[in-house]
Amino acid sequence: MPMQKVSVMVPPLRPVPRGALWVGQLAAWLVGGDARVRAGLPAWFEVVRAKLAVDRGARREARGRADLIALACRYQATQPEFAKDLLAAANNDRGR
Numbered sequence: 001m002p003m004q005k006v007s008v009m010v011p012p013l014r015p016v017p018r019g020a021l022w023v024g025q026l027a028a029w030l031v032g033g034d035a036r037v038r039a040g041l042p043a044w045f046e047v048v049r050a051k052l053a054v055d056r057g058a059r060r061e062a063r064g065r066a067d068l069i070a071l072a073c074r075y076q077a078t079q080p081e082f083a084k085d086l087l088a089a090a091n092n093d094r095g096r
Contacts, residue, residue: 065090 030041072086 068090072083
């Protein structure tokens with residue numbers, strides 16, 4: 001019976017992406033970590049959520065002000081009084 005040799009080439013495994021490795025380690029640390037870490041997470045999430053809500057309101061207000069200023073610039077040549085009223089409304093700080 002003749003013997004035959006079979007050579008099989010297996011490509012090396014690709015390394016795990018750094019981001020996926022970091023996220024996996026973070027999840028393992030949060031789930032299996034210290035009880036103090038797990039106990040503090042809800043409070044931390046609440047602080048982050050409240051800060052994002054404040055930032056969202058400030059961005060909405062700034063966007064509204066920028067829209068009024070852009071509209072005033074658009075009407076400056078044709079209706080200067082209306083443009084002046086729009087700029088006054090955009091710069092009104094009494095609403096805060």
